[in-house]
Amino acid sequence: MERHFQKELESxxxxxxxxxxxxxxxxxTxxxxxxxxxxxxxAKVIETDKRIDALEIEIDNAIIDLxxxxxxxxxxxxxxxxxxKINNDLERIGDHAVNIAQAAQILCTIPNADLLDEIPKMAEITRNMLKDAIDSFILLDPAKARIVLTTDDQIDNLNRTVIKTVIDQLKSNKQTAECGLEISLISRNMERVADLATNIAEEVIFHTQARVVKHHAEDRR
Amino acid sequence: MERHFQKELESxxxxxxxxxxxxxxxxxTxxxxxxxxxxxxxAKVIETDKRIDALEIEIDNAIIDLxxxxxxxxxxxxxxxxxxKINNDLERIGDHAVNIAQAAQILCTIPNADLLDEIPKMAEITRNMLKDAIDSFILLDPAKARIVLTTDDQIDNLNRTVIKTVIDQLKSNKQTAECGLEISLISRNMERVADLATNIAEEVIFHTQARVVKHHAEDRR
Structure with missing residues (x-):
């Protein structure tokens, strides 16, 4: 029984x-x-979301059985x-990917959209946060999880910079209203992904150290 | 033991x-x-969020013990x-309330901000959705839960109207860039609250009818 249980945990x-x-x-993507x-x-991202939703339900059912x-x-x-919880967080991150993809579809049709340098930077940092968060859970490595927590501030700062730049661009007519709203939407969605990666990391720290670091003071914007 | 268990479930x-x-x-608020x-x-909303975070942890711990x-x-x-899951959803709704409160703090300082009529309308519908979702869970009433699911479309439509109106206002300089971004932020946060209320309602339907209505096709924007 015990061996069987360990096998199911691994699965x-x-x-x-x-x-x-x-x-x-x-x-x-x-x-x-x-x-x-x-x-x-x-379009591929939007399509893949169905698979993510199906995976979430599959994992949920496996957990209930376990x-x-x-x-x-x-x-x-x-x-x-x-x-x-992490399963649920991952599904939500999938939803944010869809939001970003839908904004990308609109921005692709606008010829002179200024895709601020901060956007790809945020994407790279966020992706690493997500990877580290998942790794920290699998390895039960609180040190790795703590890296995710400290990185979240960078994303918050980049998000603030994007919103400020978009406002300045809108004021000086350097960006259309459509572009400005879509870019701020993408930035905020990435900031939410970073928050969810942070949630996962907090779960890991909570789990490994049985200490509540959740709901640490943070600026959510 | 059984009676004790039922008492804990009620609690x-x-x-x-x-x-x-x-x-x-x-x-x-x-x-x-x-x-x-x-x-x-x-400021009161931001302060209350600490209580919501504490309540979430308290309920989580009660569930683990159970x-x-x-x-x-x-x-x-x-x-x-x-x-x-519902506990987690509620905590997230609390975070959206904080986001709305922070946007309100900025908008309060701007003299001629046009707070579109859709915003209070969205607020009222969203609040009812949330109430119905929680009631449906407590009463295990799938009919009530289904009302929440159908109402979500109204919020999606109102959100789209707000975003469209904000873009038009920005183009014709009838709203400042700061106001436009904050109002679209509030609208999107309310739309997310409605999504979370919908999640709760889906959990209830899933639970009562053991049928997956989660991840129904929806427009997230």
Missing amino acids: LKTSLVKMGSVVEESIA AIRSLMEKKTELA LALQQPVASDLRFILAAL | LKTSLVKMGSVVEESIA AIRSLMEKKTELA LALQQPVASDLRFILAAL
Whole structure:
């Protein structure tokens, strides 16, 4: 029974890694669609979201079975509940990838849209945060998780810079209203992805150190 | 043991109702702060978020204890896992209330900000959705939950109208860039609250009818 349980836990981890890499890829593809002005890539992200939704339900059901059949306690129970939350966070990140892809589709049709330098920078940092967050969970490595937490400030700052730049551009008519709103939307969606990666990292720290670092003071904008 | 378990389940429901009403109040207060131009109300929302975060952790811990000590199976297990997700959704709604309150603080300082009629309309509908979603969970009433699902389209439409109006206003210089971005931010945050209320309603339908209506085709923007 115990060996069987360990095997199922490993299988749960593998599923989450798979879900994580699909979601990570979606964010990267959404940004590529934007930077390379390829609407077909945005369409791919929207299509992939169905797979992410299906994966979420599959993992949820596996977790329910694991809880019902194995009745884990103590740290195993906490690990499985953390997996449930992380699964939910990953699905939400998939939704943000769709939002970014939809904005990219609009921006692709606008000839002189100024895609601020901060956008690809945010994309790269966010993608690394997401990767580190998932790795930290799989390896149960709180040090890696803490890196995610400190990186979140960079994204918050970049988001603020983007919003400020967009406002300045709109005032001086250097960007159309449509572009400005879409770019600020992309920036805010990336900032939300970074927040969700931070949630995952906080779960890992909470799980490994049984200490609440959730809801640390932060500027959400 | 069984009676004790039922008592703990009731206590969990009561905690979620309490959490739900605090969150509902936060959304309402954030919107009042905006409409009545009272920054002190926005500050209250930001302050209340700490209480919401503490409540989330308290409920999470109660759920972990319930799972570990009572080892529920079948429908009790599913109910408790639904409660865990709903608790998480409510905390996120609290975060959106903070976002709206922060935008209200900025808009309060701008003399001629045009707070579109759609905004209070969205606020009222969203608040009712949230109330219905929580009620549907407590009463395990899928009919009530379905009302939430159908209402979500109204919010999506209102959000699109707001974004379109803001773009038109920015183009014709009838609204400053700062106002336009903050108003579109508020609209999108309300749309996210409606999505989260919809998530809760979907959990209820899933739980009561063991049928996946999650991830129904929807326009997220």
